[in-house]
Amino acid sequence: MLKNINPLLNPDLLQVLAAMGHGDSLVLCDANFPAESVARKTSHGSLLRMDGANVVEAANAVLSLMPLDTFIDDAAQCMEVVGEPDAQPIVKQEVQAVINQYEGNGFILRPVERFAFYEKASASYAVLATSERRFYGCFIFTKGVIPPEV
């Protein structure tokens, strides 16, 4: 336990969040995502876990510390529903609300086709597996910058 740090942010996840720099991305995934196999292709190389939390709680914990990237228009991405590209799963709506809470309304979750999502996830810095059971509870956040305090 640390002061003002969400206790879902376990030691290894904190290490990764701090190690990530501008443009590095983090995958937050549901319980069905091929998390282990994808994580081994990432920069970090091993899977991070947040067992017992759903992906909305995980997003809330991560975004309490990590800024999103304002340099691009797809700093927040989600997996597109297969065969229903216009679907808006509840889990996506809930994560969007968390994003808006921390980062304002400028970051719209951009759907990414399933296999393209796997490719992007494999090229990310790390993967965080949650206990989310709802389908399509998979997201990619790209880290932004924090300016000097002056």
Add this chain to the structure above:
Amino acid sequence: MLKNINPLLNPDLLQVLAAMGHGDSLVLCDANFPAESVARKTSHGSLLRMDGANVVEAANAVLSLMPLDTFIDDAAQCMEVVGEPDAQPIVKQEVQAVINQYEGNGFILRPVERFAFYEKASASYAVLATSERRFYGCFIFTKGVIPPEV
């Protein structure tokens, strides 16, 4: 860089601070302390570094997240000046001020004789080496608890 996290808290140090539990202790030491050899005896087993910062800046960064232990009366310890047990080095006074700022006035730095300090340091969770050049810039902080929010 992370929101509201002192940037001196590098990824590995953040990992250690979060991994420590109640009663675990962290050594903050100056540039002359046998940091590597002592660190290898600790629970963490490898040395953490905060190069470029003095021990007062390091204490400020650490105590921004880590609570001190209210269960004991020596949660904050310093190395006693050899041959001058009543000496009050400026560096000690400055670290005491940082402690008071974060934890109130209830934590008095307790001097520990040099070789006893090495023993306590070896039994700690981890050692953080700083670039502090002033003599006796060596401290041990014991981690406390954070209560439930409700």
